Amino acid sequence: MKKIFALVEHRKGEIRDVTYELLTKGRDLASKLEGELTALLLGNNTAQFAEKLKPCAHHILSVDHEVLKDFNAESYQLVLSDILKKESPWLTLIGHTASGMDLAPALAQELGTPFTTDCVEIDMENDNLIATRQMYGGKLNAECKMQNASSYILTIRQAAFPQEPANLNADVVSFTSPLAQEPDYRKFVEYLEAAIGEVDITKADIVIGVGRGIKERENLRLIEELADSLGGVLACSRPIVDAGWLPKDRQVGSSGKTIKPKLYIAIGISGQFQHITGMKGADTIFAINKDPNAPIFNEADYGIADDLFKVVPILKNKIAEMKSN
Numbered sequence: 001m002k003k004i005f006a007l008v009e010h011r012k013g014e015i016r017d018v019t020y021e022l023l024t025k026g027r028d029l030a031s032k033l034e035g036e037l038t039a040l041l042l043g044n045n046t047a048q049f050a051e052k053l054k055p056c057a058h059h060i061l062s063v064d065h066e067v068l069k070d071f072n073a074e075s076y077q078l079v080l081s082d083i084l085k086k087e088s089p090w091l092t093l094i095g096h097t098a099s100g101m102d103l104a105p106a107l108a109q110e111l112g113t114p115f116t117t118d119c120v121e122i123d124m125e126n127d128n129l130i131a132t133r134q135m136y137g138g139k140l141n142a143e144c145k146m147q148n149a150s151s152y153i154l155t156i157r158q159a160a161f162p163q164e165p166a167n168l169n170a171d172v173v174s175f176t177s178p179l180a181q182e183p184d185y186r187k188f189v190e191y192l193e194a195a196i197g198e199v200d201i202t203k204a205d206i207v208i209g210v211g212r213g214i215k216e217r218e219n220l221r222l223i224e225e226l227a228d229s230l231g232g233v234l235a236c237s238r239p240i241v242d243a244g245w246l247p248k249d250r251q252v253g254s255s256g257k258t259i260k261p262k263l264y265i266a267i268g269i270s271g272q273f274q275h276i277t278g279m280k281g282a283d284t285i286f287a288i289n290k291d292p293n294a295p296i297f298n299e300a301d302y303g304i305a306d307d308l309f310k311v312v313p314i315l316k317n318k319i320a321e322m323k324s325n
């Protein structure tokens with residue numbers, strides 16, 4: 001029976017979305033391969049997390065120790081290498097997040113385990129594990145056939161897999177931490193939160209995101225007016241921040257904010273995964289992009305494939321007309 005492990009990622013007492021994505025994919029693989037999925041839970045007071053995770057896995061392997069309260073790649077590596085040596089899972093899934101990127105390569109190197117990063121799909125071909133990763137900004141999918149081994153580690157791109165509900169009832173197995181204190185050479189100090197600007201885009205019900213398609217700073221006024229007419233707030237993709245047209249606290253995405261508004265309107269945004277990660281949780285997504293093949297349309301519930309400079313003024317007028325009636 002194939003053992004599949006997925007590392008639980010949590011921060012400030014909250015399980016992060018990527019955990020549920022790993023668990024969804026892990027269950028899918030476990031069912032195809034007649035295996036079982038174990039959630040690897042490292043932390044302090046892990047019972048709070050275990051209760052939430054029970055439906056999502058067959059087993060929870062919990063290491064509860066105060067030194068594991070906050071993520072420290074060195075501590076995690078010491079604990080995980082001990083677990084993986086003893087448990088010998090066939091596959092270990094770790095989020096391709098800042099924490100996962102810090103931890104997974106060193107862990108794989110220490111264990112001598114075949115390793116692929118930033119995977120967007122995992123398949124089997126005969127007995128070979130195939131990990132798909134994207135290249136050239138998502139224009140090309142590379143299928144990596146892993147060398148035959150008894151164990152693999154993969155990091156999984158955020159938002160590559162959905163978070164699906166499940167109704168398993170995991171047993172919780174406690175594992176004693178081999179670590180009594182954080183390593184001297186690297187300690188968790190504190191979380192530094194980005195300052196919240198005059199507008200908190202994470203709290204708004206309607207967010208209008210503008211991307212490079214807007215072309216010039218002066219054109220932002222058009223989108224601002226649309227946002228005002230809808231009672232929404234203006235957000236953006238990273239190039240708009242890089243250009244200095246909007247402050248960093250308006251950036252949506254993997255290196256910006258994660259938002260879950262009722263409505264997200266993406267205007268002139270292509271839909272690269274770094275952006276999608278930050279807005280896929282919106283209830284409704286509406287995209288305007290002149291390129292009908294733009295990846296944003298794969299995420300959108302509604303879309304208009306046309307020039308934003310034509311569409312936005314029409315929308316604005318229509319909204320004004322509806323308001324005046």
Ligand SMILES: Cc1cc2nc3c(=O)[nH]c(=O)nc-3n(C[C@H](O)[C@H](O)[C@H](O)COP(=O)(O)OP(=O)(O)OC[C@H]3O[C@@H](n4cnc5c(N)ncnc54)[C@H](O)[C@@H]3O)c2cc1C
Nearest residue numbers: 211212213237238253254255256268269270274275290308
């Ligand atoms: C480590 C890292 C972290 C990153 N973090 C983030 C992040 O947090 N957030 C983020 O957004 N990006 C992030 N990025 C950048 C990301 O990879 C993309 O480059 C970025 O999201 C693209 O922004 P865009 O869609 O505005 O621009 P583009 O990809 O250039 O897309 C512009 C779109 O506008 C459309 N368009 C052009 N003219 C018009 C018109 N007249 N009418 C309608 N549509 C038009 C085009 O068809 C195109 O699809 C990150 C990248 C890296 C490497």
